[in-house]
Amino acid sequence: MKKGKHIYLIGRDPADVKRKVWTNENVALDQIGDIFKSIQIPEDVMAYITEHLKKTHQSEKDFHQSSIKGLRNEADGITKKLDRLLEVLMDESITKDTYNRKHGQLIQRRQEINELLERHHAGDEQFRIAVSTLVTLASKAYDIFERSTIDEKHQLIGYVFSNLQMDGRKLRYTLKAPFNLFVDLVGYKEWLPGPDSNQRPDD
Numbered sequence: 001m002k003k004g005k006h007i008y009l010i011g012r013d014p015a016d017v018k019r020k021v022w023t024n025e026n027v028a029l030d031q032i033g034d035i036f037k038s039i040q041i042p043e044d045v046m047a048y049i050t051e052h053l054k055k056t057h058q059s060e061k062d063f064h065q066s067s068i069k070g071l072r073n074e075a076d077g078i079t080k081k082l083d084r085l086l087e088v089l090m091d092e093s094i095t096k097d098t099y100n101r102k103h104g105q106l107i108q109r110r111q112e113i114n115e116l117l118e119r120h121h122a123g124d125e126q127f128r129i130a131v132s133t134l135v136t137l138a139s140k141a142y143d144i145f146e147r148s149t150i151d152e153k154h155q156l157i158g159y160v161f162s163n164l165q166m167d168g169r170k171l172r173y174t175l176k177a178p179f180n181l182f183v184d185l186v187g188y189k190e191w192l193p194g195p196d197s198n199q200r201p202d203d
Contacts, residue, residue, distance in 0.1 A: 011166035023169045031171040032145070032157060038183045039141040039160075064120050071120075075113045078106050141179075 007025040012018075082103065089099040145156055157164065163174045175183065 009166050011168055014168045014170075021166075021168050023166060027169060028166060028171055029153065032153075032161075033142065035171075035173070035175075035183075036142040036145045036156075036160075039179055041182055068117060068120055071113050071117055075110060078110045078113070082106055 008022045009025055009028055011021045011023060013021050085094075085099060085102055085106070088094050089096070094102075141160075145153060148156060160176060160179050161173050162176050163172075165172045174180075
């Protein structure tokens with residue numbers, strides 16, 4: 001950082017890897033801005049993607065609800081087994097050692113179920129966030145990037161790019177999926193579903 005506000009990136013000269021190249025961060029951000037400009041989704045394509053995501057979300061929701069219901073039923077069954085186990089111990093139908101062993105197994109499984117339930121809830125929320133971010137960012141990528149603060153720009157960069165590097169003053173990068181599919185869409189109508197089609201030809 002220079003003068004408390006000018007941030008510089010340190011790269012290597014492609015012609016001489018031993019030589020450092022100092023590049024103002026704004027130079028890199030300008031290049032990144034151009035890449036965000038290239039992420040465009042025509043309205044008809046966006047409508048198709050949104051509809052597809054809605055169907056996918058419904059499938060995800062059905063899966064989560066089914067899994068959660070099964071896990072909760074199993075948890076209820078474990079509670080009943082623990083109650084019966086205590087009863088047979090009090091009736092002296094089993095030894096204390098047997099009780100402790102079976103009790104430990106049931107408690108461990110109940111903990112595993114609780115962890116699985118937490119993962120399902122977290123996974124469902126992550127899916128919602130991912131879909132919302134994808135639709136918003138992919139349709140207005142450059143505008144969002146331009147209006148963002150530096151910290152927000154860094155977060156967007158991390159969400160969209162992988163293997164971001166400076167080769168001298170030239171940016172080298174790979175776009176994460178699915179943003180790599182949204183760059184300069186040309187001939188996109190070729191894969192839009194036709195009136196008698198329910199999916200993309202390459203699905």
